[in-house]
Amino acid sequence: MLLELKANGIGIVGYGVYIPRWRIKIEEIARVWGQDADSYRKGLGVEEKAVPSMDEDTTTIAVESARNALKRAREVKPDEMGAIYVGSESHPYAVKPTAATVAEAIGLTPNITAADTEFACKAATAAMQACMGLVKGGYMKYGISIGADTAQSAPGDALEYTAAAGGAAYVIGGGDGVIAEIEGTNSYTQDVPDFWRRDGTRYPTHAGRFTGEPAYFEHVINCSRALFEKLGTTAKDYDYAVFHQPNAKFPIRAAKLLGFEEKKVLPGMVVSKVGNTYSGSSLLGLAAILDRAKEGERILMTSYGSGAGSDSFSLRLTGRIEGKRRLSPPVKYYMERREYIDYSMYARYERLLGVMGHV
Amino acid sequence: MGTTEFGELWDKGLKDLAWEAGVKAVEAAGIGGKDIEYIVFGNMSGGLFVGQEHVAALVADFMGLNSTPATRVEAACASGGAAFLQAYMAVASGMYDIVVAGGVEKMTDVGAGQAAAILSGAMDYEWEAYFGATFPAVYALMARRYMHEYGLKSDTLAKVAVKNHYHGSLNPLAHFRNRITEDEALSSPMVADPLRRYDCCPVSDGAACTILAPLDVARKYTDTPIVIRAVAQASDTLSLLGREDLCTLRATVKAAGKAFDEAKLSRKDVDVVEVHDCFTIAELLALEDLGFCKKGEAAGLYGEGQTYVGGELPVNTDGGLKAGGHAVGATGIKQIVEVTRQLRGEAKNGRQVEGAEIGLAHNVGGTGATAVVAILSRR
Amino acid sequence: MAMSNSGIPQHWRTMRERYRLLGARCEKCNTNYFPPRNVCPKCRRRGKTTQIEFSGRGKVFSYTVINASSRAFERYMPYIVGLVQLDEGPRVLSQIVDCKPDDLRIGMEVEACFRKIFEQDDGGIISYGFKFRPYDNSWAKDFDGEVL
Numbered sequence: 065m066l067l068e069l070k071a072n073g074i075g076i077v078g079y080g081v082y083i084p085r086w087r088i089k090i091e092e093i094a095r096v097w098g099q100d101a102d103s104y105r106k107g108l109g110v111e112e113k114a115v116p117s118m119d120e121d122t123t124t125i126a127v128e129s130a131r132n133a134l135k136r137a138r139e140v141k142p143d144e145m146g147a148i149y150v151g152s153e154s155h156p157y158a159v160k161p162t163a164a165t166v167a168e169a170i171g172l173t174p175n176i177t178a179a180d181t182e183f184a185c186k187a188a189t190a191a192m193q194a195c196m197g198l199v200k201g202g203y204m205k206y207g208i209s210i211g212a213d214t215a216q217s218a219p220g221d222a223l224e225y226t227a228a229a230g231g232a233a234y235v236i237g238g239g240d241g242v243i244a245e246i247e248g249t250n251s252y253t254q255d256v257p258d259f260w261r262r263d264g265t266r267y268p269t270h271a272g273r274f275t276g277e278p279a280y281f282e283h284v285i286n287c288s289r290a291l292f293e294k295l296g297t298t299a300k301d302y303d304y305a306v307f308h309q310p311n312a313k314f315p316i317r318a319a320k321l322l323g324f325e326e327k328k329v330l331p332g333m334v335v336s337k338v339g340n341t342y343s344g345s346s347l348l349g350l351a352a353i354l355d356r357a358k359e360g361e362r363i364l365m366t367s368y369g370s371g372a373g374s375d376s377f378s379l380r381l382t383g384r385i386e387g388k389r390r391l392s393p394p395v396k397y398y399m400e401r402r403e404y405i406d407y408s409m410y411a412r413y414e415r416l417l418g419v420m421g422h423v
Numbered sequence: 424m425g426t427t428e429f430g431e432l433w434d435k436g437l438k439d440l441a442w443e444a445g446v447k448a449v450e451a452a453g454i455g456g457k458d459i460e461y462i463v464f465g466n467m468s469g470g471l472f473v474g475q476e477h478v479a480a481l482v483a484d485f486m487g488l489n490s491t492p493a494t495r496v497e498a499a500c501a502s503g504g505a506a507f508l509q510a511y512m513a514v515a516s517g518m519y520d521i522v523v524a525g526g527v528e529k530m531t532d533v534g535a536g537q538a539a540a541i542l543s544g545a546m547d548y549e550w551e552a553y554f555g556a557t558f559p560a561v562y563a564l565m566a567r568r569y570m571h572e573y574g575l576k577s578d579t580l581a582k583v584a585v586k587n588h589y590h591g592s593l594n595p596l597a598h599f600r601n602r603i604t605e606d607e608a609l610s611s612p613m614v615a616d617p618l619r620r621y622d623c624c625p626v627s628d629g630a631a632c633t634i635l636a637p638l639d640v641a642r643k644y645t646d647t648p649i650v651i652r653a654v655a656q657a658s659d660t661l662s663l664l665g666r667e668d669l670c671t672l673r674a675t676v677k678a679a680g681k682a683f684d685e686a687k688l689s690r691k692d693v694d695v696v697e698v699h700d701c702f703t704i705a706e707l708l709a710l711e712d713l714g715f716c717k718k719g720e721a722a723g724l725y726g727e728g729q730t731y732v733g734g735e736l737p738v739n740t741d742g743g744l745k746a747g748g749h750a751v752g753a754t755g756i757k758q759i760v761e762v763t764r765q766l767r768g769e770a771k772n773g774r775q776v777e778g779a780e781i782g783l784a785h786n787v788g789g790t791g792a793t794a795v796v797a798i799l800s801r802r
Numbered sequence: 803m804a805m806s807n808s809g810i811p812q813h814w815r816t817m818r819e820r821y822r823l824l825g826a827r828c829e830k831c832n833t834n835y836f837p838p839r840n841v842c843p844k845c846r847r848r849g850k851t852t853q854i855e856f857s858g859r860g861k862v863f864s865y866t867v868i869n870a871s872s873r874a875f876e877r878y879m880p881y882i883v884g885l886v887q888l889d890e891g892p893r894v895l896s897q898i899v900d901c902k903p904d905d906l907r908i909g910m911e912v913e914a915c916f917r918k919i920f921e922q923d924d925g926g927i928i929s930y931g932f933k934f935r936p937y938d939n940s941w942a943k944d945f946d947g948e949v950l
Contacts, residue, residue, distance in 0.1 A: 085900055117899065118877065118918075121918060123928075123930060124930065127916040127930075157928075165821075165930060168821055169822065169916055171822055389945070393941045394944070397940075401938075420876045421923075422876060422921075535870075537872075539871070539872040539873075549812075549816055550894070553816075553919065555874075555875045555881060555883055555897055556868075557868060560866050560883050561895075564895075565864070566866075567864045567866060568863065568864040568908070571908045614869055615866045618866075663895060664895060665893075666893075669864060
């Protein structure tokens, strides 16, 4: 069954992002493992990825992103925010809600519903749909969904070149403050074991090339097409398309398959310089587009979460974007604000090494 | 009065140290244990260092005085000085005649990291230690600010360390008896910028003990009772957050003011000083806050050996805390013992300040939340 | 010792102030305090204190780089601790992050950020709270330099 929700005046009221400052180049990772950097760079289209500081984690990234989003959603009063969701696959606690800490840190407690969501890299977009429903149903004025991750990868595994840290937050609601109306959303979900991590194991497992056709493309393409059908739109009706970015190749190919010219997809591509920020990935890409899109322009965003599923959104910019854009740093700022580290420092920050008995 | 050696004394526990200092004091005073009417002992954290609270009771018991009333006083690193004030008040009130004021700390049974964590209780735990501040770090913040406001250079700090190690080399009971050079001090590892290893006092085991009595009672036991002209204590904010001036310890200023008023003496009258040099910067601040020179000018006292034995104002003739050692609860008493030695002409090895008549001891808790100043005289 | 897997209520009691830089303001003498106080030291019983959330903007008043920490902070060494004078008046002690020691200056502008303070071993809790980073609004020049 296709999920269809036409939002009618409901949309994004504020957005904010955060990317940690450290970067490691794929050459440096390849050097340590004696692999061919060139082939990874060409194959993945990724040059470097963002690494969190020792004192950063999904929760701190979520708070920074949310604070930036609230700066833009300046008309929202704390007691008007009815829900907070944090979507991640690297929640710092297995049991203790990230959303509660974030809610406390941004001053939204206690009259709010909160939950952590998980669905690989689409945890936060699913939560955006929940917010839309709660707002449209009249249960609350505004809700916030945050996607943040400090992705873990096994040292020496191909994922190490892309698993990165970052986040983005979206405040959903209605009224005069809407900067991008959500014209419709659609989802597509099946049980596909392309990428998983068993409880208690430290690093995820992926099924190699199986993560392509039957997983990423099956869901991204079919989900997007179904949305087009319901809304009566085609790629030509969109000015921008942004997809989940596990590497730079998949989204470009997905765009092509859906009939988008490359120039519509490139503005939302952040993965080459940031890596795959998992639950933040498509949302960071969307933010990069919101940082420049003009009134009346239309965006398709389709996320993807392994396991597997996609959420598609059709968004239309209102005139409100101009006044709000300047209220917190653009994606470009975070992408340009960077400092390189070598693998030994990376190993320290990623907790590959214990220090004096601490892990 | 008496003190133990200060240092890493593996084979002496807390009660051994207290007993040793106590015995030395009692023998030196020529009194009997049964003459002691009240015991006040300074100790910062017997509980966290060796799992022992109720320290004064333990000390009294182990000294064979298990029915003598005994109380522990805690004011972080000023526990000794605060104990001295309490003992002084007990005698001055007329309630007791012979009172022991001592201090003891056994710090080396735990590892360095744990000792650092325990000592951080002297600061504001919730808003300083909680965020990762260590004891050297909070004094480093003061040092950095002082450098910014008064142009202090690191080599002045090194001079303080060199002097105290020199004095320590003349003191058989000091924790460190090696002499060091300015170069060694300036190239030692950084602990909390700008404070290096040689800017920081060690963690020591030790105990010290003094016996107080009304002057006429004291004269029955000794020909050379040292007169306590004044003991004064004052407070300041617990943490650096609320300090008006990061480079001034108001508690020291106030306590010194009260003490000199009560003693009816001026700074020029003082012949020897024991100040609380938990860090080299603290010695400079102390000399200023005690009124021996203007704020920002203490560096001027280190250019020509003025603060060495034989100079205009000898400071920390036993090595201070830096070389003498800092067994936290004992330090305040140890300082008074050294001043007493100087006033009696009993300092050996070339450490004696010729003709010392008036001495001052200055003990500080934490970053200055407590300060105790005692002024003693030979007559 | 002080940071063992215990002290949960103590850690929780100061959580809100630590997350959001909440202090107190005395309405009578218009003085701001951090951390919050039950009573204004100047006015005592004549004062009236209310809660205030600080903006997080301030200047470095002093700083140090710690090379020898207590056990709870060993994994982060070396790190920078500073006294920050908040724009609203009070001083706070906090770590300074995203900054090289050589770039530290007394008087430099900083802003609050949200970071981990420490993590207890053996499955204990993670403590979060404020730290400060250099204030950087260079991105605002893209918007005519005006930051609202």
